[in-house]
Amino acid sequence: MRNLAKVMYKPMRQQRDDETPEDVFYFVDFQRHNAEIASFHLDRILDFRRVPPVAGRQLNITGEVLHVTHNEDLRSVFFTSPANNTCFFAKCLYMCKTEYAVCGSPNHLEGSMSAYLPSLSMAPRVSIPNPWTRSYTFTGRQEWEDNPFYCDTVKQQPPYNSGNRLLNIIDMSIFDFLTGNMDRHHYEIFSNFGDEGFLLHLDNARGFGKHSHDEMSILAPLTQCCIIKRSTLLRLQLLAQSAFSLSDVMRESLQSDPLHPILTEPHISALDRRLHKVLSAVQQCVRRLGEDEVITNDFIKPTRYPRWKFDEAP
Ligand SMILES: Nc1ncnc2c1ncn2[C@@H]1O[C@H](COP(=O)(O)OP(=O)(O)OP(=O)(O)O)[C@@H](O)[C@H]1O
Numbered sequence: 001m002r003n004l005a006k007v008m009y010k011p012m013r014q015q016r017d018d019e020t021p022e023d024v025f026y027f028v029d030f031q032r033h034n035a036e037i038a039s040f041h042l043d044r045i046l047d048f049r050r051v052p053p054v055a056g057r058q059l060n061i062t063g064e065v066l067h068v069t070h071n072e073d074l075r076s077v078f079f080t081s082p083a084n085n086t087c088f089f090a091k092c093l094y095m096c097k098t099e100y101a102v103c104g105s106p107n108h109l110e111g112s113m114s115a116y117l118p119s120l121s122m123a124p125r126v127s128i129p130n131p132w133t134r135s136y137t138f139t140g141r142q143e144w145e146d147n148p149f150y151c152d153t154v155k156q157q158p159p160y161n162s163g164n165r166l167l168n169i170i171d172m173s174i175f176d177f178l179t180g181n182m183d184r185h186h187y188e189i190f191s192n193f194g195d196e197g198f199l200l201h202l203d204n205a206r207g208f209g210k211h212s213h214d215e216m217s218i219l220a221p222l223t224q225c226c227i228i229k230r231s232t233l234l235r236l237q238l239l240a241q242s243a244f245s246l247s248d249v250m251r252e253s254l255q256s257d258p259l260h261p262i263l264t265e266p267h268i269s270a271l272d273r274r275l276h277k278v279l280s281a282v283q284q285c286v287r288r289l290g291e292d293e294v295i296t297n298d299f300i301k302p303t304r305y306p307r308w309k310f311d312e313a314p
């Protein structure tokens with residue numbers, strides 16, 4: 001880009017009304033550019049604000065990428081298809097052959113553009129395995145899938161034994177449940193704030209694959225730990241009222257994207273249905289353990305103080 005701004009671009013690979021087929025595992029599912037866009041809007045509506053801004057754009061991949069790049073590696077992945085469309089494929093570990101290329105029509109291609117975070121040297125981040133990660137094999141299972149008391153173990157381990165980290169993981173699981181994203185193997189935090197850094201919700205492209213299915217296992221951190229931030233619960237309760245319904249707010253918010261419509265109606269209305277399932281899960285916990293145990297005030301004082309590296313900067 002002319003002003004040296006950087007974005008993460010994810011090209012369109014499927015139509016808005018294509019559903020993920022029943023036999024496809026979440027880890028080989030397509031990455032959906034519209035899911036990246038919709039997730040940004042949802043994250044903001046939930047008031048998490050942990051997704052860097054994402055907007056949809058039509059790109060001329062020939063004029064705006066191939067013809068202007070000086071990067072030989074990038075040029076080398078472009079080719080012209082038998083139908084005379086400009087296409088490119090990815091250089092990576094898997095799904096990278098020309099069979100998986102994306103093609104313009106003949107040069108135009110929709111995509112999501114995610115504002116790039118400052119470089120790792122300016123704003124260092126660490127990637128941390130999600131305690132509720134899934135197995136990335138056809139047969140594997142993780143401990144949390146079979147052990148209903150898994151959260152008791154997690155709660156004893158730093159950094160989940162103090163501060164807000166576990167509550168933030170639960171926020172993230174609610175966010176992922178609403179979008180149907182099962183692909184949350186890691187999360188990232190800025191390292192300058194020590195254990196109190198907030199979670200970044202990067203990589204939301206595997207959400208919004210199936211509108212008629214609610215994957216309850218994504219909510220495991222909430223249903224197994226039975227705690228939630230008061231602020232999150234209040235926001236969810238607000239969005240469950242008919243005057244402020246999540247689907248209406250999302251529909252209106254998504255209108256502002258240049259590529260709208262971003263989600264089909266069944267995906268938008270699924271959000272209301274899933275929101276009610278989150279609220280019922282909280283209700284069940286409250287019935288079992290009482291409100292004081294379940295609904296937690298935000299900003300629990302950390303037992304260890306964060307390392308405020310910014311204060312030390314010259
Ligand atoms: N907006 C962003 N700014 C800076 N870095 C980002 C941004 N979005 C993603 N990244 C970084 O790039 C990595 C890859 O992004 P992402 O996971 O969205 O793509 P992917 O195609 O799913 O890649 P992978 O197969 O590695 O998961 C992320 O783990 C993250 O570290």
Ligand SMILES: [Mn+2]
Pocket residue numbers: 203
């Ligand atoms: Mn990814």
